[in-house]
Amino acid sequence: MSVSAASFDYDYLIVGGGAAGLSLAYHIAQEPRLARKKVLLIEPEAKDRNDRTWSFWADAPTLFDGIVAHEWRQIAFRSPGFERVLDLGRYRYKTINGLDYYRFVRRALADNPQFTTVQGIVNGLEETAGGVRVRSNAGDFTARFAFDSRPPDLARLRQPAKHRYLLQHFVGWEIETDHEVFNPDVVEFMDFRGEQHREARFIYVLPFSARKALVEYTLFSETPLPKEEYEAAIREYLSTTLQLSDYRITAEEVGAIPMTDHPLPARTGQHILNLGTRGGRAKPSTGYAFKRIQQHSARLVAALAATSLPPADPTGDQWQFHLFDTLLLDIMRRRGETTRDIFRQLFERNPVERIFRFLDETTSWADNFRIMNSVSPWPFMRSIAQVLRGRPGRRQ
Incomplete structure (x- = not known):
């Protein structure tokens, strides 16, 4: 039996109340053009512990500056033969405690009638006519769009002959x-x-x-x-x-x-979009995710507010940065100890602001060339050959 648009329980259904799910919920709450949208957030845990911290660098104010536990203007890089304390210029390095984040967003949502929060475990998401249905131990619900932040099952998806x-x-x-x-x-x-x-x-x-x-x-x-x-x-x-x-x-x-460079799709259906690690928001070569999650949430909400639809390109990722990540992962897999030398060359031969822009994937082609020209080419050439062969390198 199909579900008509008029009979959906909710406009948006968010699966998971961690960094990614709460980020999207908070961005929706801050967008006046979405004030009439009904949102269901399903989270399996109480989120009443400080179970993690998130750190990131930023060169502009963020939505969560009010709960930043600490911030710094300098970082140190140290390796044999090279040590340097680096001034961050216009950047600040910041950290947020998980419990502070959970409480902050939940307080913002608590008095907002458009949000409903349910504690439960989602067992399945399926496309319906014009929307999606979720099955959970807290009940079944329908929505126009679902945003899924459950961790990907990489153990099941693994293709070790193709990906790292x-x-x-x-x-x-x-x-x-x-x-x-x-x-x-x-x-x-x-x-x-x-x-x-x-x-x-x-x-x-x-x-x-x-x-x-x-x-x-x-x-x-x-x-x-x-x-x-x-x-x-x-x-x-x-x-x-x-x-x-x-x-x-x-x-x-x-x-x-x-x-990993395993493809983690931004969507799994016309009405089901992926968030957080499930949507590839943890940068493959560094693991940093918090700011990428915020940027993804802002992109989704801007499109929903302007067109009532998610963006055709949900992430805006650029292929060249995916290639750079793949090459570094291949080097880590083949000769992990050489990673130290690569990072030493990066920090010794580039201003820290260029490095941060590169890791944020906002550098120009000219700056990308400067970055790649600053490190020894041979490990990367070997990994380029592996990429062209379509298989990961192995330790010799």
Whole structure:
């Protein structure tokens, strides 16, 4: 039985109340032209814990500046033979706590009658005549459009003969000390001075004060480590690099972000669009996603407000940046330890604003050439050959 447009329960149905789902909901709430649209948000969890943090760089005000936990004007890059503290110019590096974000958006939606929130697990989405039907353990609903932010099932979708599948995986400790240890003005963006073990491994430090910081051990590789190996690396950094023996662990962060060139489509039907990681919003070569999610939400809402339809090109992604990501993933897969040298050359030979624009995928062709000309060409040439062959490179 078909569903007529007049009989839809909702105009928009958002599956998932994490970063991507709440971002789209908040952007809709801020758009006066969509004020009469009915929106259902289905989220399986209560989202009452600070389960993650999101960091990003920005050169302009954002919708969420009011809940930024901390921001910095400098970052440090460190590797054997090259260390530099970099002023960010017009950029700021910012971090947001997950719980602050959840609470902020939920407060904004709570008094808005166009939004309904249901706690439940979605079991299926299907196209109907002119819309979509969702099946969940909280009931079945219909809508004109559905926006799906559930994580993709990459284990089922994997095509290892064609695509590259890595993880950005990490363990972080938020620690406090009784004396001043950290430079609160400088993010330790990438500290590659430790052993690489044929992979890309670095320490990342967000200093919230001279006595409090998040210290994280991060890897780009195919397989996570036993937890004690991350913890041993953090202890080694604290004791050897910072010469710190007395500290308290006040919180822990554990995660694994997919980094893949597997095609993650922006939509799975005429009326079903994908958000967040499911829609390819985690940048394949870095794992950064928060700002890309905000840009995607703004693009979707602008089109819905102007035309009542999603944009024909939901993301606006450009093919050349996808190629750059694929090449770096291939290098990480073949010779992960050389990633350190590539990033060293990037930071040694380019202004940081150009690097950020490149990672934001807003550089011109001229700047793209300058970026690629600043790094050793041979690893990339080898990976270009693998791309032309249509298969990932393997470690020799």
